Amino acid sequence: MTVIAISAVNNRVRELAPGFMVSLIAAAAASFLSEHYGAPVMLFALLLGLALNFLSADGRCKPGIEFTARTVLRIGVALLGMRITLEQIASLGWKPVALVVTLVVVTILVSVVAAKALGFQRLFGMLTGGATAICGASAALALAAALPHHKQKEHATLFTVIGVSALSTLAMIIYPMIADWMHFSPQQSGVFLGATIHDVAQVVGAGYSMSTETGDIATVVKLMRVAMLLPVIVCAAMITRRAGFDAGGKRPPLLPWFAVGFVLLACLNSTGWVSTAVQGAVNDLSRWCLVISISALGMKTQLKELATVGFKPIALMVGETVFLVLLVIALMHWM
Template sequence: MRASEQSWPMAADLYGELQLEARPPTRRRWRDYLPGVLVTAIAALAAAWLSDHYAAPIVLMGLLIGLALSFLSQDKRTHAGLDLLSQTALRIGIVLVGARITAAQFVELGPLPFALLLLIMLAVIVVTVASARLFAQDRHAALLAGGATAICGASAALALYSLIGEKRVDQARFTLTLVGITVASALAMTLYPVLAREFGLSDAQAGFLIGASIHDVAQAIGGGFSYSANAGEIATIVKLTRVALLAPMLMLVALWLGRGSGRPDGEARRIPLRLPWFIMGFLAIAAVNSLFAFPDALQKGAGSAAQGLLLLAIVATAMKARLALLLDQGWRCFVPIIIATGTSFLLSLAAAVSL
């Protein structure tokens, strides 16, 4: 399928995630969601059982089971449910995490982590693009990989591709980048919490490392909470800061490309500066919790609901991964993603240790 044939509302709102259906219908019946929701729920229950019986992180179990069941996404009947859970469940879960966040945590972090985060994001993009020539890779494909890694995974890749355009990066390379980002996020969520423990990082340091270096939102937050509750809260703050910086970063990319879009007519693409609703909801709940502390029972209930929704989102996202594409390409195609991922991790680790 050509990029011009796809529906691009995901890129237009800048914060949508990759959908299995390029042209979803405007209206659906509840039964349309049922197959995807059921297989995701069963996989999530299996992850919960394994976590309970083998003392393994529940989010990690959900990720691995989801990847193992990724072949189910080839059935179109599962598409609506998987899209729903990978997007809506994640965003509602993020809002509910706000019930565990207070303004004191933002103040405790201070301005330094956010300044370092911005430098890391810029450095990842610059290093990835600069190294493209060493491995005979196109600089625009490297920009796509570096930007998606630095900002927020699939969302950033979709938005960047709308700027770069099909003439600079073809549809096959774009799809490959999305798959590579998904796999890299899955591996990072598996490895980074373990490496953080091996390095003896504190909860705050581990939360910054995970939130600053893992690409996709679900895996970043899930990796933080698999380390500890405190690390998960900090990882959420750091990761959502990266998401909020997507629009300014896109403006810089547009200036660098010298045009506003990849459209043939050269018409400038409008980049809205508004925050997505789930970040606004997260900040609103955190603000209320700072002014009027929620009761413990409410905080625990919101935390449990957020964990359940996050688990469903991670399972659904993993099931949507098109792993078969990885076998069809040479290793050089993944060099930009590998460089961007490695640079992001090393810089984030150095920044975390310095905090």
């Protein structure tokens, strides 16, 4: 039995290795380009994946690309839990927590309604609204993993990743100017940047470009938004269960395993037992898993199909971003 099991594992590894390795190479190239040219690594990974999409039709690479786009993605989402501690959230008091919960819930609800009004499925509104309200490309990938299977889901996911990456890069440049123009204090600037910019890396870049205090507060507020990923994933999973069955004919679990891993790692990180070196290693591994998986998603997409999305999805994402900024400014004034 042991020999049979080892043989099966070896066969599975051989089957998945070509697709996984080409996704890994694309991710490494994306990281190199990001470090040297300053653009979001997710965007480079996606573009390189799109350039290699012919490989998904190849018999040798296809199984590994499918595995990477699905399973490696979920591993990366689970590992995001190591970024968060309960102490970080408690240190800011109840007002930022209330602000984050409100902005996430309201932004997603408004996005769902707006998507329906524009003729899209409500789930597309949840995908774009979650990416805007929580943590950009990472949230888009996590929600896509939890949402019901649909033939257009991968195209919607890739479009969302492109949109939030581009908007987040613009926000990193423009939002500090808005904070200065509105004469925010360093604390207020940190809350504003952390609550409005989509991706963690851009939040860090914008916050520390203003001051160390602003950067610290912006990072913690952003991580509070990342923590909202878990309840939103649970809601998405409940929608999946109501929808019935997925493509494989199995009823999806109420709480996906990667969501369980996310909360367990967050709790473990909150104990203080995890060393800084281990935290850094897990965060780096999470980042690599997400970058590798987005390159694989790009390989599964045909450019001519992605180019048919039209103007309405762009308008939806820009509208969500502007709405989020106005909502955060209003909530900051009210609180």
